[in-house]
Every structure is written in structure tokens, then in C-alpha cells.
Amino acid sequence: MKGFSKLTEGLIGQPMLEILSVVSAMEAAGQTVYRFEVGDSQFDAYPHVIEATKAALEQGHTKYVNSRGILLLRESICDYTESKLGFRPDVSQIAVMPANSIIDFMMRCVADPGDEVVFSDPGFASYIAVASYLGLKTVTVPVYEKNGFRLNPDDLLPRLSEKTRLIINTSPSNPTGGVMTQDEVQRLAEIVREQDVYLLSDEIYAENIYEGNHYSPSCLDKCRERTIILSGFSKGHSMSGWRLGYAIGPVDLIAKMSQMFETVYTCIPPFIQYAGISALNTPQDLIEKRNRQYKKLRDLMVAKLNEIPGITCAMPKGAIYAFANITGTGMTSKQFADFVLKKAGVALVPGTCFGPGGEGYVRLCYLRSEETIVAACRSMKIALRK
Incomplete structure (x- = not known):
């Protein structure tokens, strides 16, 4: 059988989704993982959006x-x-x-x-x-x-x-x-x-x-x-x-x-x-309320990351990610990501997934519960001290 097209030779996929697949398998095997690898939210769509979807289905759209x-x-x-x-x-x-x-x-x-x-x-x-x-x-x-x-x-x-x-x-x-x-x-x-x-x-x-x-x-x-x-x-x-x-x-x-x-x-x-x-058509006050919740989680994540020896994290002004500097740990981005997944049960993304300039950094999506953020940072802190 002949091989695939030249086009397919350049396919590299999305590394975040590859990590997601690995972590999902770990969870299926009964392991607890604190998940920060994908840019997703613990928050659901607004109730009025869900109701509009139901109505559209019922109306035959x-x-x-x-x-x-x-x-x-x-x-x-x-x-x-x-x-x-x-x-x-x-x-x-x-x-x-x-x-x-x-x-x-x-x-x-x-x-x-x-x-x-x-x-x-x-x-x-x-x-x-x-x-x-x-x-x-x-x-x-x-x-x-x-x-x-x-x-x-x-x-x-x-x-x-x-x-x-x-x-x-x-x-x-x-x-x-x-x-x-x-x-x-x-x-x-x-x-x-x-x-x-x-x-x-x-x-x-x-x-x-x-x-x-x-x-x-x-x-x-x-x-x-x-x-x-x-x-x-x-x-x-x-x-x-x-x-x-x-x-x-x-x-x-x-x-x-x-x-x-x-x-x-x-x-x-x-x-x-x-x-x-x-x-x-979401009322602006609902959007502002949710952004305040996001900001609170951002502030917590950055504060907790900065408590971990070897890690510093500047305060991001937007988006939904903390981009933490891990050069103080002596590990590369990939080494650090592998280490904390194995030793601390924390899934995050090596900065090099976003280009060579990401070396020395890791990305974490902070739209998680406060309890998850605190527990994950504590787990990383303990793992890095051993």
C-alpha cells in the first residue's frame, strides 16, 4: 500500500490535547490528577444560553x-x-x-x-x-x-x-x-x-x-x-x-x-x-461578575505559585493562564512538566509547546476551584522539596 500525502508529514497536532489524553488515561486508572493543562473552565455556560439551546432544539432548528x-x-x-x-x-x-x-x-x-x-x-x-x-x-x-x-x-x-x-x-x-x-x-x-x-x-x-x-x-x-x-x-x-x-x-x-x-x-x-x-446578549453585569471570579482565581494561582521554591510568576493582565518561570528549579520546561505530573499529580503544559521562547516556563489554566489550586501548589511544593 502506498504511503500518505506530503501534507500529512507536517502534522504535529496540539500538545495540550496530547497531555489531556495522557491525563485522562491516568484518571481512568484511578489516579488523582490536578488538571491545568487545557484552556477550559470549571464554570458552565450561562443558564440563559443553555435554555436558548434547548428551545432551539425543541423548535426544530x-x-x-x-x-x-x-x-x-x-x-x-x-x-x-x-x-x-x-x-x-x-x-x-x-x-x-x-x-x-x-x-x-x-x-x-x-x-x-x-x-x-x-x-x-x-x-x-x-x-x-x-x-x-x-x-x-x-x-x-x-x-x-x-x-x-x-x-x-x-x-x-x-x-x-x-x-x-x-x-x-x-x-x-x-x-x-x-x-x-x-x-x-x-x-x-x-x-x-x-x-x-x-x-x-x-x-x-x-x-x-x-x-x-x-x-x-x-x-x-x-x-x-x-x-x-x-x-x-x-x-x-x-x-x-x-x-x-x-x-x-x-x-x-x-x-x-x-x-x-x-x-x-x-x-x-x-x-x-x-x-x-x-x-x-448576556447582561454586562454577569460578564463582569464572572471576570471578577476569574481575577480572584488568577490572583490565588499567582500567589501560590510564588510560594514554591524555584518558581516565580508574573501577574498576567489578561486571558486565563499563569505563565510561570521555573528556571530556579534547574529543570527544563519538559522535565518540570514530567516531574510534577509524576511526583505531584499536577498536569500543566511545558512552555516550549508554544515555541522555543517558552523554555524555562510552564503554562497553567487557573479556571479551577480554589481548593484545587491550593492543593496542587501544595503538592508541587512538597515534591520539589524532596
Whole structure:
């Protein structure tokens, strides 16, 4: 039998999900594991979102629908964008699809094998994984703890070339929690315009900012020329398993991405889309209340990590992760992750899963119970003392 295609040779998958699989097997064997490896939440979707989903099912919203997303949801996204970012996109600028699919289809639409994609290091693992299997060259821009892990837009310039097709920016950042300032975002938008390249602005954590505000580089072109916003419901609305996201971008690019989506997926189940409509209409006081809960968990996690010998952790301003510096333990990121899983029953992600710049760090999602955070940090502290 003949082998697989060249395309498959670049597949590397998502390391967080590989860790999840290992940990699930450990739990099935009866082991207790404190789980911080995936960007998921102990909180459920809001009750009104669940009720909206039930109602949609009962009303028969279970058939094929427009591959771009039902009109009511796209109109709701327009309303939401206008309220948050100050401009109103046209419904033709919106496509409803899972957020990871947006990363894949975006790269497919604007780049060919050998072209370059630029993003920060450390950066989200899916950027690395998608670029790898599509045969794209990744060009990374280091970000540093001393600068709050914020991307300096001017550091992009020497890394851009005639082969650059796409810049990806994430603020707040996964895995670091870094949040760019208004001036930095404005400068990024200017560079993208000057260099005439596409920008994928990953704003999936826009609701999860604890100090300061969210700023979008869509401020200049309103997503009509070269900026594409990636957003969704997994993080801000605790709907990770619903796999509901959306892209806002130039009409012609959104049309191409939508064709790709309909070729592979046909459509997002309509009852899930009605849940999205309900989520976008969540009262602001509920969102603020949940963010206060997130902030409390963040503060606890960072405080407890900083009590462990050999570990320091800067306070992240956004997202849902602590990115802890473990260089004081004398272990590499991978060694530390393996050690605490085996000796302390704590599952976390080596920083190198997010690029070489993550060496010396580990990522933990802190959306867990206070009891779990305290117990896990105590277990690591004891294990490291032995």
C-alpha cells in the first residue's frame, strides 16, 4: 500500500490535547490528577444560553443552514462588534465557524507553501501546528517577561520580507496573558497598512482583561482591507465544547474562507448558533461578575505559585493562564512538566509547546476551584522539596 500525502508529514497536532489524553488515561486508572493543562473552565455556560439551546432544539432548528452562519447570529455579531469596538461590520464580512478553523482557512487563503507567517514567541500552539502542515515558514518575534510579554510592533519590521503573507497577533495572549497597550496596537495597525500584509487579530480573550482595556488593530481599516478578527465563545462565555467562533474580515476573503468551510463542514449546527445569539446578549453585569471570579482565581494561582521554591510568576493582565518561570528549579520546561505530573499529580503544559521562547516556563489554566489550586501548589511544593 502506498504511503500518505506530503501534507500529512507536517502534522504535529496540539500538545495540550496530547497531555489531556495522557491525563485522562491516568484518571481512568484511578489516579488523582490536578488538571491545568487545557484552556477550559470549571464554570458552565450561562443558564440563559443553555435554555436558548434547548428551545432551539425543541423548535426544530436542526437542519442545514447557510454555511456562513444564520443571519440572526451574524447580525448579533455586528451589534456586539459595534458596541465593543465602535464600528459596525456588514454581515457579508462575517463567517461563523470554529476558531481553530479560522486559523487554518486564513493561512490557506493567503499563503502558499514556502510563504512566511509571522507571530510572537511564545505564541499559540495552533499557529505553529497549522503553519507546519501547510508547509509555511514561521518567523517569530520574541516577547519577554520583563516587558509583560507584550509584542513590540517595531520588532516586526526586520522580520518582514517579500515572502511575508500574514502577521498573527494575540492580545490578550495565550500562553502568557500579555495585553498590548493602545499605542502598541495602533502602531501594529499602521505597520500592517504600510507593509500591505494581512493581519489575523486573535481576540478570543478580549472579554478576559483584568487590568486596562482591550484594543483592536481593526481600528484603522474596520476589517475591510487586511485585518481579520478571530473571536468566539469558548473563553468569554465558558463555551469551549460548543466549538462556536467567528471571523470578521474583508468581504472577498470571508467569501473564500466560507467556501472552504462549507466544503469541509457544511455548517455549524443551528441550535448551537442560537446559543451564540443568547451569549452575545448576556447582561454586562454577569460578564463582569464572572471576570471578577476569574481575577480572584488568577490572583490565588499567582500567589501560590510564588510560594514554591524555584518558581516565580508574573501577574498576567489578561486571558486565563499563569505563565510561570521555573528556571530556579534547574529543570527544563519538559522535565518540570514530567516531574510534577509524576511526583505531584499536577498536569500543566511545558512552555516550549508554544515555541522555543517558552523554555524555562510552564503554562497553567487557573479556571479551577480554589481548593484545587491550593492543593496542587501544595503538592508541587512538597515534591520539589524532596
